[in-house]
Amino acid sequence: MIEKKYKVPIRNLFCILCYVHEMPEVVSAFNSKDEDLPQLHLLAKLFIEETDRIMMRGLMKDYHERAEETNQLSGKILFEQSLNHIIQKKPSLVCEKDQFDEDILINQILKATLNTLLKIEELPKNQKIKISMQLKKLHHVSAINLFRKIFYMIRLNRNKVYYQKMLLLARFIYELNNLSDEDGAFDLIAILNDEMKMQIIFEKFILNFYRLEQQQFLSKIERMKWRMFGGNLAIIPEMKTDISLIDRVNKEKIIIDAKYYADIFSKSFNADKIRSTHLYQLFTYLNHSSDIYLTRGILIYPTNGVKVDEIYNISIQVGIEIQQSTIRIFTLDLNQKWQDIYNQMFVLLK
Incomplete structure (x- = not known):
């Protein structure tokens, strides 16, 4: 039996799902009392x-199939259900027909x-x-x-x-x-315990949280163009962010790459290292982000016993210029009180 590595109270899971389904008002109602369950x-x-x-x-x-006893042929005759009527020589059969009503x-x-x-x-x-x-x-x-x-x-x-x-x-x-x-x-x-489902849920929670709870940034999934020319571009995969936060007033952008992994580290010579593919992916996003916005990156994981909050200075291309930006690697503790999670989501943007 695989030991669970995530500790997420049921209440917090409910709250996360409410944001996934764009229902923040339900979360407010849940938290009217500090209890384990709604x-x-x-x-x-x-x-x-x-x-x-x-x-x-x-x-x-909507249309749905409905079986009923009738003395007028309509729809499809259900012979098995009509057999007793035939044996007893009743002037009726059981027919199935499409009906349009609210009984769906x-x-x-x-x-x-x-x-x-x-x-x-x-x-x-x-x-x-x-x-x-x-x-x-x-x-x-x-x-x-x-x-x-x-x-x-x-x-x-x-x-x-x-x-x-x-x-x-x-x-x-x-x-x-x-x-x-x-x-x-x-x-x-x-x-x-289903990492594939939780990956989708985790991404959508963060995307909708920032879309519904703040007004400074536009929260969206962003499709980017590769800086590649010549060759058959049709075989090049699509480049799409999990979450892009865009502040058009201050010409600022934050790209968040959300990863729901049982273990955020991989082993390299017996040392814990952040998975290189995750950093490569985020670094690629930052260098293809914009000709006008200075973009910083956040790589976010749920905390599973290991807390990480590290900020690294990097150089990225903005248009034809090279500018200084940052990548932040952060673990979000989903086992704390929901209000603390709420506050932490805003601290993450600073």
Whole structure:
């Protein structure tokens, strides 16, 4: 069994995922009390508010297959289900046809989550009354049992994007409500041991944090052109940053390369060294960054027992000139209080 090298409290993981899904207001609500876990009554309040917003906009409708007994042939005949009708010589068959309405999986998850909340004894009476009113409006949506895999069955297209917050809150509520199951499973924790998933999450968290929490820099993914000419440029790979922070007023840029690695060091002659490929990559970004912006680089890792904060002076090309800049190698401690993580993200830019 591989020992976990990351210590990330569940609350902090929730907060990180909220930024990934562009929900900073949910993080503010989580931190109203200094507790290890977001409380279900708080999540219930947020979920009720989000359900109201969805209902005001209008429940999503889509085509889905529906089986029904009918005496008029339409759609596809389900012979196995119709066999008893044929044997009993009933003037009806079971047919499956496409139907366009609100009884689709995404609305069924919404309804199932409301039903889950209604069964929680500690929930305030006013919240239960509100939930009951919302459920009455969903009488035409089928009741289903929630299970973990069902959340992976939803694909949000442009028309369904306003359901995004509801789905994330529904997932949080499901996970917290199932902490007491016999197997004690908490699936979100498994994400921490999946470096490929956490790499994407870590990058997007940093990108969205700076986009949503400050106004000095424009936070974006930046595509750069190689300073190469001649030859077949079509075979040259794309150069794309994880996070570029651009201050157009002060002509300043920061390129952040985020790496979620179990071990930030590699061994070289029995000595710990930062991985050379990471430095090569960031150094290349800095030398291709801009003709007008002085760019500095930050290579950031999550802390896994080793704290690093080192700043190195380097020379980079800005247009046709060589100028002095810096590369900072930094480890972000995700095991501290969320407010400390929040503050540390701003200190990193100074």
